[in-house]
Amino acid sequence: MFITICVGSSCHLKGSRQIIESLESLIKEHHLEDDIELNGSFCMGECMKGVCVTMNGTLYSLKPDNVEEFFNKEVLGGLR
Numbered sequence: 001m002f003i004t005i006c007v008g009s010s011c012h013l014k015g016s017r018q019i020i021e022s023l024e025s026l027i028k029e030h031h032l033e034d035d036i037e038l039n040g041s042f043c044m045g046e047c048m049k050g051v052c053v054t055m056n057g058t059l060y061s062l063k064p065d066n067v068e069e070f071f072n073k074e075v076l077g078g079l080r
Contacts, residue, residue: 001036001078006052008043015064016051022067026075035079 003023007016020038027036044052049061055074062070 001075002039002054002056003036003075004039004041004054006042006044006047007040008047010043010047011051014047014051018064019051019053019062019067022064023071026068026071030076032079036075 005011005016005020005023007020020040023038027033027038041052041054044054044059046052046059046061051062053060053062053070055078060070060074
């Protein structure tokens, strides 16, 4: 599974660094380092909604306070 987080200026100001740190922590906590690859990217063009994150080609808009919900629903759900 590939997850790409925008690290462009707008998303950086909206918390992309915190989102990356949260995802890294959740991946380690669930021992999924061999199953999930995190990548960074610059502008994905949907900056208005939140931090742009793509997972296997699907675009999501995240905020630091909804990363765990995203991880549990979309990431863990996608691995099942």
